[in-house]
């Protein structure tokens with residue numbers, strides 16, 4: 128079945144702040160929402176971690192959903208702030224992340240525990256194929272802002288990551304960010 132055409136439209140993206148115009152759907156994640164995700168305990172659960180600004184289109188397989196994410200700089204213990212991370216509910220749905228400002232790492236993991244970590248900085252478009260869980264990590268001192276485009280019916284499976292964690296963590300080492308095995312990862 129084909130659906131009726133949508134009306135073409137445009138949004139304006141502020142590359143520095145991630146704000147959209149129009150900006151109808153903004154999700155606000157605090158450290159409290161990341162309780163249990165870091166190795167160390169969270170000192171102040173009220174601190175803002177990231178916002179997600181969504182472009183409003185129907186979440187169907189014939190549309191492309193997109194959003195900006197604005198991830199604050201900071202650390203919990205030695206770990207840099209990160210997004211929760213997820214598999215797509217429909218596992219084979221792919222996604223592109225285009226970094227607009229800041230710097231970070233994109234950590235991707237398969238269900239069997241294999242990981243790939245890629246740099247995020249302005250101008251880099253990261254391709255996240257289906258089946259790879261993905262989490263962005265802000266390793267810089269300014270907000271990490273990126274634009275994500277994904278197949279509309281992808282959906283989110285947060286539970287698998289919430290229960291098992293990612294196989295690796297990103298910590299501040301002597302000479303900058305280091306990717307290390309996650310001592311709390313629960314292998315399948």
Ligand code: PAN
Pocket residue numbers: 179194196210211212213222261262263275277281283
């Ligand atoms: C992104 C993410 C966004 C926030 O739009 O949803 O960066 O990360 P979490 O969803 O893991 O909290 C995306 O990957 N959408 O599919």
Ligand code: ZN
Pocket residue numbers: 213215222261277
């Ligand atoms: Zn995704």
